[in-house]
Amino acid sequence: MTLSAEGMSIRLPRGWDGRIRFAIPEPTAALPALHLGSPVPAGGTANAVLHIANFGLPAQRGDYGSGAVEKMGARSVFAALVEFDPEAGATPLFASVGMPRVRAAKFGPNAMQRVLPRMCGAQWFFSVTDRAFCLYAVLGSYALRRPLAAVLDPVIQTIIVAPR
């Protein structure tokens, strides 16, 4: 099945969940010195976020998968494609162009946002059609990283990003 929204689409294999949402950062209190008076978004902007997994995604998840990765088994994979502000695309961090290939060698336990036993993660920064993205992927088992990366990569390659 094909999931599309916010100028992104992905073809999901049978048994995979997917979600696309507009990330609206939780408002946070402005620093007292700024005297803004009202809460401001933590990230300052709202952008598209895509989540995919070969297990049932819970309703409540953080942009980088908190709430979902804790439910992963050894054969589970999860990926988050998080868009950044368009201006970020001009910075060296996003100089790589095109969807990255998900290779096992890139994964490590310490690349996870929060280290979880036996699991591993990886992230890539890149731009597509002048839109800046971070792809963050988590595999349920570091020992099985080769077959799991081989499962995730072809799904990631089906992502199509339209220009803004």
Added chain:
Amino acid sequence: MTVLVAILAVAFVMMAVLVVSLLRSHAEILRALHDLGVTLDPSRPAGPATFDLRERNEPGTASASGASSAWDESRPEPKPGPMADVFDLMGESPDGEAMAVAVGGSTEPALLAFLSSGCGTCRDFWQAIGRGETISLRGRDARVVAVTRGLDSESPAAVAEMAGPSLTTVMSTEAFEDYGVPAAPYFVLIDGDQVVGEGTATSWAQLRDLLSKAVADGAHGRTRRDLLSGRLRSAKVDAELSAAGIGPDHPSLRPDQPA
């Protein structure tokens, strides 16, 4: 005089109670008809028809009771029932997230709860699944997914209020049509690539009982949908006619056509 006033007051109160009860009953009937996709307002188009389990008269012909058909001729024909096929869910969450929810091909059973934000019976089920109730299938807890009709029929705010933030809730009219859901509440239990039980209930205990019986029936090679649709009986009749040399083109089946 006081007694007379008291009697009149009691009579007035009883009449008021009677009128309120009648109005409430009328509202419930209208709501049930609405849930079934029937509208009594000629200026509004009828909602989608999803009764796939029964035979329908040809448009404009008389119904079995002899009265003219209540179905609007312009009403679209419902899609054929899925006959136990499993469809993944595509739709939107109440807060606008685009969703693809896989229910087939998973090692985890799935319980699809087709609910509405407006029906009184559904309220109990929203509360039950909201507090984590589920159905166990051979020792495995089913993943519960609430499904409501899409934005064309439901208010996202009302659905969000019923579902709460932690329940996976898909708003998808297409899912109601795919699964041939007659009216909410309706439940479909899926294991692997198969519907193993389905039906409606008025309480969680009744639902649990219904689905356990459906699973037991399935173990004997008969699904509830097979029984409701008469598919098993149709297959048996076809086999017996075929054994007697009577096929679909046999003249005896079309007495109005010349031999």
